[in-house]
Amino acid sequence: MEANKQRSQNWFGREGKDGFIYRAWMKNQGVPPHQFQGKPVIGICNTWSELTPCNAHFRELAVAVKNGIYEAGGYPVEFPVMSLGETLMKPTAMLYRNLVSMDVEESIRANPMDGVVLLCGCDKTTPALVMGASSVNLPTIVVSGGPMLTGKHKGRDIGTSDIWRFSEQHRAGKMTQEEMLMAEAGMCRSSGHCAVMGTASTMASMVESLGLSLPENAAIPAADARRKVLAHLSGMRIVEMVKENRKLSDILTKEAFENAIMANAAIGGSTNFVIHLLAIAGRIGVKLSMEDFERVAAKIPLLVNLQPSGKYFMEDLYYAGGIPAVLKELKGVLNNDCLTVNGKTVQENYEQRECYNREVIATIDKPFNQISGVIVLKGNLCEHGAVIKPSAATPALLQHEGRAVVFENIEDYKHRIDDPALDVDENSVLVLKNVGPKGYPGMPEVGNMGIPTKLLEKGVTDMVRISDGRMSGTGFGTVVLHVSPEAAVGGTLGIVESGDVIVLDVANRKLELKVSDEEIQQRKAKWKSTVNIVERGYVHLYQQHVQQAHLGADFDFLNGCSGGDVVRDSH
Known part of the structure; x- marks a missing residue:
C-alpha cells in the first residue's frame, strides 16, 4: 500500500486548518514532524x-x-x-x-x-x-x-482447575481454611x-x-x-x-474457522470457545453454526494432556512444542493452505516444528484420549442446541437417565443446595434455570454447580448438571451448558419440574425431557417469565438485543463487518 493510500493520511496528510489541528495536538507529546510523513x-x-x-x-x-x-x-x-x-x-x-x-x-x-x-x-x-x-x-x-x-502447593503442581477440587474438599470438611490459604499463596x-x-x-x-x-x-x-x-x-x-x-x-476464512475448531478439540479447549467463535464469525461475515463444531471436530481425538482434561499445564505445553507441534499432528485434516498474519500458510508455520514431550502432546495415532472436543446436543430440552465437554466428564455419566432436581435461579440454588432435606441422590440431574444471556443477564459461569453437601459426604464427586449458563474453562464434570433457547425466553428448560426424567445420551447427541409433547405445550402455555428487565443503561441495551447462545450471544445489530470508514468526517 502506498503512503497516499494510507488511512491515517486522511488525518495527518492534510493541509490547512485540519492538518494543522491533527498534527499540532499530537506534537504536544514530543512527536517529531517526520513521524507524520507517510x-x-x-x-x-x-x-x-x-x-x-x-x-x-x-x-x-x-x-x-x-x-x-x-x-x-x-x-x-x-x-x-x-x-x-x-x-x-x-x-x-x-x-x-x-x-x-x-x-x-x-x-x-x-x-x-x-x-x-x-x-x-x-x-x-x-x-x-x-x-x-x-x-x-x-x-x-x-x-x-x-x-x-x-502453581506450587505441598510439593506438587497446581492450577486454576484445582480450585474446584479444593472447594469441594473444604465443603466436605477434608481441607481446612489454613490449607486453603496455603494453596492460595502458591497458585498465582x-x-x-x-x-x-x-x-x-x-x-x-x-x-x-x-x-x-x-x-x-x-x-x-x-x-x-x-x-x-x-x-x-x-x-x-x-x-x-x-x-x-x-x-x-x-x-x-471459513477454512480458518474450521482449523480453529479442530485445534480446540485436540487441545481440550473450553466450552466457551463455541460461543466466542460464533460471535467472531458473525462479525467478519462467515457463516458458522453449532453443527459445524460437530461436523468438523467429530474425528479429532484429544492430543494435549493438560488440566482440566489431563495432568499438565500451559508452561509444559510450551516446552513440549506449543500449538505449532499440535497443528503438525493434525496436518492430515487441517486446511493447510490457510494464510496467517506472518504471510505464511498454516503448514509453512508448523512444518519445521517438532514435539519434545509425548507425555504432553500425543500423536494422532496414539492420542491421549479418543474422546475430545465439544459435543453439540439436540433434543426437546435444547431445540437449538447445548454443549458438553466429554473429556472433562465422567465416562459412566455420558449415558444417563435421572430425576430432575430443579433450581429456578441462582439464588434458589444457593439457598437449597446444602439443605439436608433436599430431595436428591447421586442419580439425580441438577437443573439450573434463568442463568442464560437474558435471564441472568450475561450468562455467568455457574453451570458447573457444586455437588450437594449431603452427597459430598457420601463420596459423590460428579453428577449430571444442566443449565442455560456457562462453565469456567478451568472447570470439569458432566456438565451440559448453553441450553438454547434459554429458560428466560420460553425455552423448554423453563418448564422442567423437579421429578421429571431427563435422558442424556452423548453418544447419540441427545438431551431429552421424558415428557409428552402435549404436556410440554400445556406447560408452555401457562409459563410466565420471572426475569427482571433492567430499565436503564447498558444492561437494558443488553437484554433487549442479545442473541441466544447458539448465535454467539452477540447483539443482533452488530452482525456483519461495517468497515473502516468513519461515520462522518466533520472537518
Missing part, C-alpha cells in the same frame, strides 16, 4: 488494568510492541479500552464482552490507524477485541499476555492468565490456530523473556501487514 500508524489496543490481574503486565508488553513498530518504520499509538477481569467483575465479565467489542470497534474506526495490535489475555478480552477489530477489518495482529507459571506465582487450558488459554490458542498471531503466541509463559520477543516481532510484522494491505478478512 509512516504507517499502528494502534496498540491495550486492555491493561490493575483490576484485570491477568493483563496487569501489559504496559511493559506494549513497550516491546512499540519497539518492533519503530524498528519496522511505523509510528505506534497506544490506546486503552475497557478491560474485563474475569476474577473480579460482577455479575459476570461475559455481560460486558459485547460492550468492549463496541469500544474497540468505535475506537479503531474513529481514529487515524492503518493497522492494529490487540493486546489481550484474560478470558473475555480476546474475543471482545477480535470481535471489535473484525467489524472494522483493518490489518490486525494479536499478542496474548501468556499463561502464568505453574507470576504475571499472566490461568496456567491450565481454561478459557484464557483456549482463546490464545484460538487466535493462533485461526492465524491471527505469530506462531507460539498461545503458550509462551508471561514471565518468559520470549514473550517480549514475540511482542517485538509482532510490532514489526504489523507494519509489513499494513504495507501488504493484509486485512482480517484475508485471514478469517
Whole structure:
C-alpha cells in the first residue's frame, strides 16, 4: 500500500486548518514532524488494568510492541479500552464482552490507524477485541499476555482447575481454611492468565490456530523473556501487514474457522470457545453454526494432556512444542493452505516444528484420549442446541437417565443446595434455570454447580448438571451448558419440574425431557417469565438485543463487518 493510500493520511496528510489541528495536538507529546510523513500508524489496543490481574503486565508488553513498530518504520499509538477481569467483575465479565467489542470497534474506526495490535489475555478480552477489530477489518495482529507459571502447593503442581477440587474438599470438611490459604499463596506465582487450558488459554490458542498471531503466541509463559520477543516481532510484522494491505478478512476464512475448531478439540479447549467463535464469525461475515463444531471436530481425538482434561499445564505445553507441534499432528485434516498474519500458510508455520514431550502432546495415532472436543446436543430440552465437554466428564455419566432436581435461579440454588432435606441422590440431574444471556443477564459461569453437601459426604464427586449458563474453562464434570433457547425466553428448560426424567445420551447427541409433547405445550402455555428487565443503561441495551447462545450471544445489530470508514468526517 502506498503512503497516499494510507488511512491515517486522511488525518495527518492534510493541509490547512485540519492538518494543522491533527498534527499540532499530537506534537504536544514530543512527536517529531517526520513521524507524520507517510509512516504507517499502528494502534496498540491495550486492555491493561490493575483490576484485570491477568493483563496487569501489559504496559511493559506494549513497550516491546512499540519497539518492533519503530524498528519496522511505523509510528505506534497506544490506546486503552475497557478491560474485563474475569476474577473480579460482577455479575459476570461475559455481560460486558459485547460492550468492549463496541469500544474497540468505535475506537479503531474513529481514529487515524492503518493497522492494529490487540493486546489481550484474560478470558473475555480476546474475543471482545477480535470481535471489535473484525467489524472494522483493518490489518490486525494479536499478542496474548501468556499463561502464568505453574502453581506450587505441598510439593506438587497446581492450577486454576484445582480450585474446584479444593472447594469441594473444604465443603466436605477434608481441607481446612489454613490449607486453603496455603494453596492460595502458591497458585498465582507470576504475571499472566490461568496456567491450565481454561478459557484464557483456549482463546490464545484460538487466535493462533485461526492465524491471527505469530506462531507460539498461545503458550509462551508471561514471565518468559520470549514473550517480549514475540511482542517485538509482532510490532514489526504489523507494519509489513499494513504495507501488504493484509486485512482480517484475508485471514478469517471459513477454512480458518474450521482449523480453529479442530485445534480446540485436540487441545481440550473450553466450552466457551463455541460461543466466542460464533460471535467472531458473525462479525467478519462467515457463516458458522453449532453443527459445524460437530461436523468438523467429530474425528479429532484429544492430543494435549493438560488440566482440566489431563495432568499438565500451559508452561509444559510450551516446552513440549506449543500449538505449532499440535497443528503438525493434525496436518492430515487441517486446511493447510490457510494464510496467517506472518504471510505464511498454516503448514509453512508448523512444518519445521517438532514435539519434545509425548507425555504432553500425543500423536494422532496414539492420542491421549479418543474422546475430545465439544459435543453439540439436540433434543426437546435444547431445540437449538447445548454443549458438553466429554473429556472433562465422567465416562459412566455420558449415558444417563435421572430425576430432575430443579433450581429456578441462582439464588434458589444457593439457598437449597446444602439443605439436608433436599430431595436428591447421586442419580439425580441438577437443573439450573434463568442463568442464560437474558435471564441472568450475561450468562455467568455457574453451570458447573457444586455437588450437594449431603452427597459430598457420601463420596459423590460428579453428577449430571444442566443449565442455560456457562462453565469456567478451568472447570470439569458432566456438565451440559448453553441450553438454547434459554429458560428466560420460553425455552423448554423453563418448564422442567423437579421429578421429571431427563435422558442424556452423548453418544447419540441427545438431551431429552421424558415428557409428552402435549404436556410440554400445556406447560408452555401457562409459563410466565420471572426475569427482571433492567430499565436503564447498558444492561437494558443488553437484554433487549442479545442473541441466544447458539448465535454467539452477540447483539443482533452488530452482525456483519461495517468497515473502516468513519461515520462522518466533520472537518
